[in-house]
Structures are given as structure tokens and as C-alpha cells.
Amino acid sequence: MICICLTLFSALNSHSFAQEAQGKQFAYFGLEPDIVTNYLGTSNRKLGYVRITIELMLEDVDDLELADHHSPLLRATAIEILGRQPEERVKSLTGREDIRRTFLETMRKLMKQETGSNMIKDVIFTKYIYYG
Template sequence: MAKYLFAVLLSMLCSMNVYSADDKGTENIAYYGFEPDIVTNYISNRKKLGFVKISVELMVKDPEHLVLIEHHDPLLRAAIVEVLGNQAEDKVKSLTGREDIRRECYETVNRLLEAETGKQLVVNLLFTKYLYD
């Protein structure tokens, strides 16, 4: 019985597809982080001014795209600030609203990069820090 089980396990191992980082077709994911963090105001329901501070990371498929993204950093930062500044307090403070804001920032960044470079360079946009008051 043990020999049979060993043979089955060995055949399963041999049939698995194992890929290393050196194989063709694998992607070299890279990240671009905006420094310093993005801080801006948002539309508050109260008389008090609301603000949000976020850290943003852009995920790209090719590390060579980082040069293009760095070149367009001021444009992308301004677009993210504009998206955040147009949000209502309820949206900024809710988890589903935060995801909607992240998605809107992602779409805006890719639209701007496509207009500037002819390609959609960003695979994903992540908020690694999200503070609000």
C-alpha cells in the first residue's frame, strides 16, 4: 500500500507545472510609490474642514515603465488629489466608498497615462495607508 501511495504522489509531482522567475512568460511586477504621502481636503458635512492622507502604490507589469510613471508623477499626483477633493465625507469614511475612490483613482491614472504615453501602464493602484479626519 505504501509503495502504491508513493508512486501516485511521485506521478502527481512529475505532472505538475512548476515555473521559476527565469521562465519565459512570467511578469516582472514593479511598484511606484508617491513620495511624500498625498494629503488633501475633502467635502465635509460639518463646518469643520476634513482631510485625508494616503500612501499610493502603482503596480506595473514592467520595471521599465517606472521611468515613464516617474516622469508623469506631478500629473498623476494632481489627478489623485482632485479625485479625493471631490469626494463627500460619507464616501471617504466608508469601506465601500474607499474602494470606489481607489477604483476612480486607478481609472483616472490609466486614462492620463494612455493620453500621455499611448499605453495603459498601471495594472493596479493600491492605498497602503489611508487616514482621514
């Protein structure tokens, strides 16, 4: 048991040293407050709403300031993407993953255009609530 713990600790330690040796440390930036918007219901008269909390995993701690500066653009993009989603996509697990990937691809492209850097490594939904 002790051997397994030491091996695991050693592996984790070497990973963090390798990351520091490259001069980069991942950082997380939360788009605050939560994103709340409508999505398309099954009929034209029916709207639902979705509320999500988004954390962006950034390539480097130095990108936090840029993410903060561009947060209004990132929030607007998230609202626009969610507003175009049909009900079945919002409510399904595979649809949720598709939405997350769409966020990631779109936000990466935007930040590449705005900053010249692929600063967003991943998009994480820490809260995902829908009604409708």
C-alpha cells in the same frame, strides 16, 4: 506537509518563469510624499482631511521611468479626485474602494493619453487616514 510545500513552490516558480518568458515583470512605484488634502464635510463649514500613501503596480519594470516622469500629473490627479469626495465616501470601506477604482481608471486613461500604454495595472493604498 512537504508535498504541499513543494507543490506550492512549484506553482509559484512556474508563474514567475511564465512572467519572465513574456519579458515583463511587475514593478511598484510609490507616489512620494503621502497625499494630504481636504475633503467635503457634512456641512459647508466643516472640512476634513485625508492622508494616503499610494503605490502604483506597473505592468513592466521598464515603465518605472515613465511613472517617475509623470508623477506630478499622477499626484495632481489624486489630489483632485480626493478633494471632490464627500465625507461619507471617504469614511466608508466601500467608498474607499470606489475611490481606489476611480484612481485606477483615471490614472490609466491619463497614462494612455500621455504614453500610449496601459502601464498601470493596479492602485494600492498602503496608508489611509482621515480626520474630520
